[in-house]
Amino acid sequence: MSAELSPIDKAKFVAARRAADFVEDGMRVGLGTGSTAAWLVRCLGEMVRENGLRIRGVPTSSRTASLARDEGIEVITLDEARWLDITIDGADEFDGALNLIKGGGGALLQEKIVATASDRMVVIADAAKEVAHLGAFPLPVEVVPFGWRTTEALVAEALESMDVMGRETALRMNGTEPYVTDEGNYILDLRLGRIGNARQLALVLNQMPGVVENGLFIDICDTVVVGHGDGRLELRDINAGTVTEDRVDFADNENLFRDLGE
Numbered sequence: 001m002s003a004e005l006s007p008i009d010k011a012k013f014v015a016a017r018r019a020a021d022f023v024e025d026g027m028r029v030g031l032g033t034g035s036t037a038a039w040l041v042r043c044l045g046e047m048v049r050e051n052g053l054r055i056r057g058v059p060t061s062s063r064t065a066s067l068a069r070d071e072g073i074e075v076i077t078l079d080e081a082r083w084l085d086i087t088i089d090g091a092d093e094f095d096g097a098l099n100l101i102k103g104g105g106g107a108l109l110q111e112k113i114v115a116t117a118s119d120r121m122v123v124i125a126d127a128a129k130e131v132a133h134l135g136a137f138p139l140p141v142e143v144v145p146f147g148w149r150t151t152e153a154l155v156a157e158a159l160e161s162m163d164v165m166g167r168e169t170a171l172r173m174n175g176t177e178p179y180v181t182d183e184g185n186y187i188l189d190l191r192l193g194r195i196g197n198a199r200q201l202a203l204v205l206n207q208m209p210g211v212v213e214n215g216l217f218i219d220i221c222d223t224v225v226v227g228h229g230d231g232r233l234e235l236r237d238i239n240a241g242t243v244t245e246d247r248v249d250f251a252d253n254e255n256l257f258r259d260l261g262e
């Protein structure tokens, strides 16, 4: 059955399957958004249904909330949980220091709030997400709709003095309308090519009126699980400074591929 998955989907599954093992009975778990995080939610759902795992999940988007409920995972709000044991989420890019670009799926604001409120943040990613320098993936910046053109102009002006390769900005669209986040905001995608100083850029962006949050996750991620299409994976832990190799056996997980049409 696993032959139906593309190599990239297999790699995402491998990372998600291994990261699910970090989740223990009784934990409050931040549930990320995106296709890799969806695998994680399916893995956890199976552990809930088949192994009696008791967890409470805090989803980072309405999409993830709906999938988690469908999978039989108890869903609570961050205000109910207050603090989380672990958050597991995907990423658009990660570098050697485990700094990230997130928000390709438009959920960066809730994702950053949830990850920051967690003892541990684990990123699950296929190997193609690893970069030497952040910035090839357009950096999402969530802005309030009021005066967004002015905010975009301010962002563009600020980029002039930043160490970046490109400076193009674009309002994310959903067909002919602006894309609207779960919090009712818009997203500007910044095509920067290469970000010289991600920490500085994140601070500058967040100081601007109209900017709600940016997709740079600096010093938030503790562990990245990098999956490969052949079942191999690496666990990179920034605190321990370790890289551990492991693998996931597809034959042990065939039941998880049943609902591929989703």
Ligand SMILES: O=C(CO)[C@H](O)[C@H](O)COP(=O)(O)O
Residues within 6 Å of the ligand: 032, 033, 034, 035, 036, 037, 089, 090, 091, 092, 101, 102, 103, 104, 105, 106, 107, 108, 111
């Ligand atoms: O940040 C995100 C959503 O806002 C996602 O984690 C990111 O876009 C990766 O998505 P995928 O797992 O589908 O590649």
